[in-house]
Amino acid sequence: MQNRLKESVIKEVDRLKTDLIDICMTIHSNPEVKFKEFKAVEVLTTFLEKNDFEVTKGIGGLETAFNAVFKGPGNGPAIAFLAEYDALPQIGHACGHNIVGSASVGAAVALKKVAADSIGKIVVVGTPAEEGGGGKIILIEKGIFEDIDIAMMIHPSNKTKMVRLMLAVAEIGFVFHGKAAHAAAYPHKGINALDGVILTFNNINALRQQLKNDVRIHGIITEGGYAPNIIPEMASAQFYVRALEEKYFKKVVEKVKECARGAAIATGTELDIKTERLIYRPFKPNYTLAEIFRDNLSLIDIREDPGDEKGDMGSSDIGNVSQTIPTIHADISICDDDVVCHSPGFRDAAISEKGIKGIVTGAKALALTALDIFISPEKMDMIRKEFEGK
């Protein structure tokens, strides 16, 4: 029965291909940045509504978040396919979120059409603003994931990987306040806020040698004065601090703040530290779930690429989801290894033939993995046990 159902799911995704291409092209040609993804939400939810999903827009107080629910007769778990659809500023869909959204709705609709009698609850959660807005973090805080057992999504990449770890990241702003004075006539009466910023960079650069390999600290100067003959009264910098392991990450954040405090003491400036409320957590992999996904990929003749799960690590708000419920965030290759995300080449790949194939592959593997879990309750138990560390 399982194999017959699986074959039907694969065929159904193939049948939906034209619709999925339309959706992916529409989102790609209308790039909308964080929290402004109105057209994307429209096109995704119209498709889901047409296929009998009950859509609620504006969940969690976010205008461009949504969920779409189909409840089957079974008592099985609630499985969520997560749809991202935000673009980057200026560069458009260079992270390929048009593919993420299309694959997730494709998986949900194919599964519902073929296996409506065998499934528990399928939910598509539309999660806006992955790029810098932490949409998923806000949705977690608003309880949107409380009645969901598993979260699944694919992300386009230059490699096919079941697990890629991600770094925790915090954004920290430093504002130094000094005293303006004529830089030539009265330098002794001024307090140089820009020196506070420059020393912060220098202190952090000295700190780097004492940090673990996976730490990333990168910053820019956001204000640095108005003219060379005015001692800057105010200057500011913005940093991202990242690390793989959460406890260590918190220590590094503290050390970075100490660098700025030291700079303030040395320069006699006043320092304000602004830490972003939304902190992206590291990714917690679920290898049981990854294994099921990998098996389903090989069923459709896609092999995982070799490579370390710690290779090319970034950060994403899916990290927070993965710390809340068992999650898979599988990378599906849509381009050659030398094309990297957040570049124009990747943006073009996101609507290329390989990009379209990525949607179909992703939708199939997502739907087949969910089907496995619905049909075999022991798989859900294993996934849950791993998540709980039992």
Ligand SMILES: [Zn+2]
């Ligand atoms: Zn991105």
Ligand SMILES: [Zn+2]
């Ligand atoms: Zn992305």
